Amino acid sequence: MALTRKFVDELRAIVGKDGLIVSDEGRLVYECDMHTFYKGLPDAVVLPATSAQVQAIARACRREKIPIVPRGSGTGLIGGAMAARGGVMVGLNRMNAILEVDLPNRCATVQPGLINLWLTNAVRERGWFFAPDPSSQMVSSIGGNVSTNAGGPHCLKYGITTNHVLGLELVTGSGELVQLGGVVADRPGYDLVGAAVGAEGTFGLVTAVTVRMLHAPEAVKTALASFTSMEAAAEAVSAIIAAGMLPAALEMLDSVMIGAINAGVGAGYPEGAAAVLLIELDGPNAEVEAQAVRAAAICRERGALAVRVARDDAERALLWKGRKEAAGAVGRLAPTYLLQDAVVPRSKLPLIMRQMEEIARRHGVLIANVFHAGDGNLHPLICYDDRSAEELARAKLANEELLEAAIALGGSVTGEHGIGLDKAKNLPLQYADADLNFMYRLRGVFDPDRVMNPDKLLPAHPACGEGFRPQRPVVPAGAWV
Amino acid sequence: MASGPASAFTGPDAPDLDALRKCVHCGICLPQCPTYHVLGEEMDSPRGRLYLMRAAAEGRIALTETLGQHVDRCLGCRACETACPSGVPFGQLLEATRAQIERHGTPAHRGLLTSFLYRVFPNPARLGTLLGPLRLYQRSGLRRLVRVSGVLRLFPRLAAMEAMLPDLPRGVELPELTGARGTRRGRVGLLTGCVQRHLYPHVNRDTVRLLSVAGYDVVVPRGQGCCGALALHAGRLEEFRGQASALAASLGGEVDWIVTNAAGCGSAMKEYGHWLPDVPAAQALAARTRDVSELLAGAHLPLGRLDATVTYHDACHLAHGQRIRTQPRDLLRRIPGLKLVELMDSDLCCGSAGVYNVLEPGMADALLERKVARILESGASIVASGNPGCLLQIQKGLRARGAAIEVVHPVDLLARALTERA
Ligand code: SF4
Ligand code: SF4
Numbered sequence: 001m002a003l004t005r006k007f008v009d010e011l012r013a014i015v016g017k018d019g020l021i022v023s024d025e026g027r028l029v030y031e032c033d034m035h036t037f038y039k040g041l042p043d044a045v046v047l048p049a050t051s052a053q054v055q056a057i058a059r060a061c062r063r064e065k066i067p068i069v070p071r072g073s074g075t076g077l078i079g080g081a082m083a084a085r086g087g088v089m090v091g092l093n094r095m096n097a098i099l100e101v102d103l104p105n106r107c108a109t110v111q112p113g114l115i116n117l118w119l120t121n122a123v124r125e126r127g128w129f130f131a132p133d134p135s136s137q138m139v140s141s142i143g144g145n146v147s148t149n150a151g152g153p154h155c156l157k158y159g160i161t162t163n164h165v166l167g168l169e170l171v172t173g174s175g176e177l178v179q180l181g182g183v184v185a186d187r188p189g190y191d192l193v194g195a196a197v198g199a200e201g202t203f204g205l206v207t208a209v210t211v212r213m214l215h216a217p218e219a220v221k222t223a224l225a226s227f228t229s230m231e232a233a234a235e236a237v238s239a240i241i242a243a244g245m246l247p248a249a250l251e252m253l254d255s256v257m258i259g260a261i262n263a264g265v266g267a268g269y270p271e272g273a274a275a276v277l278l279i280e281l282d283g284p285n286a287e288v289e290a291q292a293v294r295a296a297a298i299c300r301e302r303g304a305l306a307v308r309v310a311r312d313d314a315e316r317a318l319l320w321k322g323r324k325e326a327a328g329a330v331g332r333l334a335p336t337y338l339l340q341d342a343v344v345p346r347s348k349l350p351l352i353m354r355q356m357e358e359i360a361r362r363h364g365v366l367i368a369n370v371f372h373a374g375d376g377n378l379h380p381l382i383c384y385d386d387r388s389a390e391e392l393a394r395a396k397l398a399n400e401e402l403l404e405a406a407i408a409l410g411g412s413v414t415g416e417h418g419i420g421l422d423k424a425k426n427l428p429l430q431y432a433d434a435d436l437n438f439m440y441r442l443r444g445v446f447d448p449d450r451v452m453n454p455d456k457l458l459p460a461h462p463a464c465g466e467g468f469r470p471q472r473p474v475v476p477a478g479a480w481v
Numbered sequence: 482m483a484s485g486p487a488s489a490f491t492g493p494d495a496p497d498l499d500a501l502r503k504c505v506h507c508g509i510c511l512p513q514c515p516t517y518h519v520l521g522e523e524m525d526s527p528r529g530r531l532y533l534m535r536a537a538a539e540g541r542i543a544l545t546e547t548l549g550q551h552v553d554r555c556l557g558c559r560a561c562e563t564a565c566p567s568g569v570p571f572g573q574l575l576e577a578t579r580a581q582i583e584r585h586g587t588p589a590h591r592g593l594l595t596s597f598l599y600r601v602f603p604n605p606a607r608l609g610t611l612l613g614p615l616r617l618y619q620r621s622g623l624r625r626l627v628r629v630s631g632v633l634r635l636f637p638r639l640a641a642m643e644a645m646l647p648d649l650p651r652g653v654e655l656p657e658l659t660g661a662r663g664t665r666r667g668r669v670g671l672l673t674g675c676v677q678r679h680l681y682p683h684v685n686r687d688t689v690r691l692l693s694v695a696g697y698d699v700v701v702p703r704g705q706g707c708c709g710a711l712a713l714h715a716g717r718l719e720e721f722r723g724q725a726s727a728l729a730a731s732l733g734g735e736v737d738w739i740v741t742n743a744a745g746c747g748s749a750m751k752e753y754g755h756w757l758p759d760v761p762a763a764q765a766l767a768a769r770t771r772d773v774s775e776l777l778a779g780a781h782l783p784l785g786r787l788d789a790t791v792t793y794h795d796a797c798h799l800a801h802g803q804r805i806r807t808q809p810r811d812l813l814r815r816i817p818g819l820k821l822v823e824l825m826d827s828d829l830c831c832g833s834a835g836v837y838n839v840l841e842p843g844m845a846d847a848l849l850e851r852k853v854a855r856i857l858e859s860g861a862s863i864v865a866s867g868n869p870g871c872l873l874q875i876q877k878g879l880r881a882r883g884a885a886i887e888v889v890h891p892v893d894l895l896a897r898a899l900t901e902r903a
Binding site for chain 1: 499502503504505506507508509511512521522523524528529532533536541542545547548551565566567568569
């Protein structure tokens with residue numbers, strides 16, 4: 001859909017010459033986010049500086065029925081920030097100011113483009129932090145975290161993004177600027193913040209976020225336990241939780257991933273082990289000490305080869321750097337991969353690991369594993385070479401089978417990455433018709449003309465290309481939603 | 482993809498598609514990129530630039546003027562390489578891409594000034610000839626006249642160049658051989674460097690002194706030329722290879738190490754192996770090249786007191802190009818009385834980047850402004866950095882703010898603290 005010259009002029013008048021990108025080369029680099037599999041060229045990219053500019057853009061697009069695609073740092077893993085139907089991409093990364101830090105009231109208000117980690121960096125010396133820590137936190141934006149309701153290693157204990165958002169300023173698809181929620185925790189009326197977090201830009205564009213700030217724990221201890229099999233590691237995870245501990249994080253990596261991370265980040269993970277468990281405990285000093293001893297004992301009982309505790313902050317930071325840059329480090333194994341985000345009930349982890357090995361063998365694909373073992377959130381990276389159509393086909397098959405296996409075990413199609421374009425088609429596996437239709441109508445309240453991020457989050461109707469399909473397969477028995 | 486569209490890259494030294502494909506589009510490099518910091522646009526980020534290079538390699542786009550602009554605007558600081566977990570060799574890809582653009586015609590917006598710069602800087606003799614009149618110009622009071630009259634405002638690039646010039650020192654003659662003192666550790670050859678030699682000759686003198694005290698015989702081969710870094714970064718590969726081969730021939734004598742005190746030179750010399758795989762002398766030179774801080778870090782230096790609060794700016798071509806961060810800091814910390822305070826964003830480029838500050842003055846100034854602000858916040862009275870380009874740039878920035886902060890090479894401070902007199 002080519003934009004008219006008049007409309008481009010209008011955009012330029014709103015954001016200024018430096019905020020508008022219409023060159024072929026410029027638009028090209030915005031055709032995908034980290035999920036490079038799905039590409040869609042926007043007709044223009046705008047980089048607004050204020051909420052007022054965002055609102056003016058939304059109004060102009062609604063008037064002309066031109067799609068709007070919000071984008072933060074472009075690190076999404078679900079094809080969320082790509083222009084499936086062209087239109088105007090709104091990059092919010094220049095709106096990256098910390099508007100207010102209000103520690104007495106344990107909150108801060110930031111612009112959506114602020115990089116997640118920068119918020120913690122700004123308050124760390126005062127002993128505070130922002131809890132949601134998706135692995136991309138050194139680059140992903142808080143607006144993007146809000147839109148996908150991002151999780152992260154530490155959400156096992158601290159909860160996902162939605163648990164940390166108090167208020168939102170939102171420019172809706174209807175062009176209105178509304179305040180949802182706010183600093184005070186108990187607000188009367190509908191919990192619209194809860195509805196808008198995770199909306200993936202289908203309700204509108206987030207222009208400010210008020211988030212919960214937390215006191216940094218007194219002590220933090222990080223340990224690495226290595227195992228001879230993924231199953232043994234998975235059993236140790238279940239045993240730790242069954243013993244009544246709630247670690248801040250419980251992450252698992254397989255040998256393929258360990259190799260990539262050591263090569264890419266030099267993180268010094270033990271080579272030769274089939275699985276490594278990264279265990280982080282935090283809280284009051286005495287409690288952390290006692291729990292560390294118990295967790296180590298449990299790992300040894302389950303046949304751990306070795307348990308090593310990080311000696312200092314530098315070693316801890318390096319272990320985490322390795323974990324957080326895992327998805328990037330996989331570039332050392334293969335140029336492209338499909339990244340699955342399925343969830344299984346934690347108790348089913350050993351089972352799904354076995355099934356995964358089987359699936360990988362059957363399709364002859366290399367799978368690197370890194371995942372949030374504590375909450376059963378898998379992240380198999382299925383490697384393939386995109387120059388080979390045949391390899392891609394095999395990777396896709398393995399991907400679909402894995403997803404089905406997870407659902408069959410009572411799991412969910414996505415844990416923390418969101419739905420985007422990638423998973424919209426899988427949603428009917430998990431929701432009933434009535435539920436999906438209702439969501440579709442809710443979307444219409446915020447975005448009556450359906451300009452906001454089309455084709456994302458909700459499955460498309462095969463006939464009219466939008467909305468939800470009225471017939472669907474039955475939800476598998478015992479689906480774990 | 483057996484018969485896709487033809488690549489926009491042709492001929493020898495084309496950017497390696499497999500290296501380009503290593504980029505998994507994760508974006509981890511974005512927050513480390515100075516131009517992304519300033520502009521906030523994907524095409525001026527490492528990920529975006531790689532995407533454009535790959536699109537050109539795959540024949541999706543041609544080598545357009547716009548592509549050239551985004552590639553030109555890159556500082557070549559390689560901060561993205563340090564950040565990248567996937568091991569994308571950004572510097573080499575950038576240089577190879579620039580070589581392609583160079584081959585397909587010089588971008589219109591550069592022209593004469595560029596070729597003037599690339600001819601003068603890398604030629605120690607020519608640079609010396611040019612600096613002679615400049616010295617006169619400074620001493621004659623003409624400088625004030627020119628500055629006051631605002632002539633320079635009409636020519637922003639000339640202004641950038643003029644403002645960079647510190648007060649020119651008189652040249653320093655270095656002996657061809659300085660013997661080791663104390664326990665002998667080996668024999669080194671010193672690269673005197675085009676800019677270092679003329680603008681900061683005392684840094685070379687101090688380097689010789691320190692190395693000698695550290696136990697090295699120091700040879701300063703006469704008639705050494707340029708390392709070719711500027712040509713390499715500009716994608717003038719032929720010129721670069723000529724300079725590199727010549728340097729390898731003149732410095733290749735009987736020495737254990739080749740020492741540089743200019744980060745840009747050292748970084749380029751360590752890359753000789755990649756660019757001149759068929760020239761054994763160049764390979765050998767690359768393997769033996771060390772930054773002065775690497776050698777001094779392992780040596781005993783008798784250091785006396787120097788009371789000062791110092792901060793350290795990571796030159797891109799030390800921190801990112803050669804992964805040298807701790808050695809210069811550790812050396813400074815060894816000076817009794819010296820308090821080393823960390824500089825925020827110490828490894829974010831100051832905007833110097835070879836002759837970048839002359840070619841892209843707007844971006845360079847934006848980066849310099851940030852750097853100066855951080856330096857002022859640090860509370861240091863001295864800022865140290867291991868690259869003459871950075872020293873020039875930061876000096877210019879501090880002077881513009883009227884700040885009385887000294888800008889020096891770490892070697893300078895070590896030499897001041899040295900108790901053993903040469
Ligand atoms: S960090 Fe490396 S892999 Fe990731 S986007 Fe940057 S260059 Fe590409
Ligand atoms: S070399 Fe420096 S300026 Fe160029 S893309 Fe990398 S980080 Fe950015």
